[in-house]
Amino acid sequence: MHLLPAPIFRMTADLQARRRLGLTATLVREDGRESDVFSLIGPKRYDAPWKEIEAQGYIAPADCVEVRVAQSDSERMAYATAEPDERYRLAACAPVKDGVVEQLVARHRGAQTLVIGQYLDQLETLAGRLNAPLITGATSVRERQRLFEEFRTGALSLLVVSKVANFSIDLPEASVAIQVSGTFGSRQEEAQRLGRLLRPKHDGGTAHFYSIVTRDTVDADMAAHRQRFLAEQGYAYRIVDAGDLAPAPPAEGA
Structure with missing residues (x-):
């Protein structure tokens, strides 16, 4: 609607x-x-407010975290001298985000995880680094259905997806989403992406929604706007510096 x-x-x-x-x-x-x-x-x-539905057990509780990263000196210079319509892309696709994504994926090793973004070159880089399948608008319907089904059954635990996964996708056991970039300040998109995680989990667990944001840039301004609808629904974002993220637990047998 x-x-x-x-x-x-x-x-x-x-x-x-x-x-x-x-x-x-x-x-x-x-x-x-x-x-x-x-x-x-x-x-x-x-x-019906989302938090009221959560209290009734119809949707999963969610932990929303904004992870802030900083540009390097050279990236700050490129950002400062870029044309205004290019600045969001530069900030949203800051290379430092890639390492943070890897850290968060490792932290939630074994959980059904979605890495979500707007820019295809950024997503292609992440899919390569994570050795994970990538779903974009160019992915055939048959291939999308196959990958989503493997994700539902647990055969795949990690997918990198573009905005094609914003809505109309049923992934009941998805429990972690890591957002690296979005459609500027779209509150609707932010809510839709969190909504991918809110189906109640069979173990009653909490969903984890991470938004990686480049500090002191238009990326941070857009993130603040994107979060407004969810804040009105009762969700609060914890703000964490990327350098303060807890290390991932060691892999079994390590």
């Missing part, structure tokens, strides 16, 4: 129907047109 105000989708509201029902967990848009939904399908009937 959050897509309905977009020109390509709003025409569906003109289809003949005796009743219309829209369901969404993220009724938020950066163009401010959320209210258009109600003129297209009718008034809001019910709204």
Whole structure:
């Protein structure tokens, strides 16, 4: 329902129907047109805060962490002299994030983990470093289905995914997401990515959502905006410096 105000989708509201029902967990848009939904399908009937649903056991509890990294001197110089429309990409794709991703993956070794980002070259680098499959818009439907099924069954425990995994994917046992970059300040995308983890776990465990952010850049400004919807739902982000992350436990047999 959050897509309905977009020109390509709003025409569906003109289809003949005796009743219309829209369901969404993220009724938020950066163009401010959320209210258009109600003129297209009718008034809001019910709204349940996420934390209330969590307390009732319908979704898993989640630990949200913002991990802050710093650019090198040369990267700061490149960032400072870049054109404004290039600065977000430079900050979001800071190479220092790659090592932090590896550290977090090792920390949650064995957990069903998604590494999520916006920029394909960044994701390709990470997939290579992690020796993990990569799913993007160019991945065939058959291959996506195969990889998602292997992830569901536990045959795969790690996937690197682009924005194609933002919604309409059922991965019940996904318990860790590591976000390296996103679509600028999209609150909806932030909530959708956390939502990939919130199916209740068979062991009752907590989901872990990490957002790796380059400090003192537009990446940090966008992250603050992205987090607003989840903050309104009662989620708080713990802020951790990358240098203060606890080391990963040793692998079994090491």
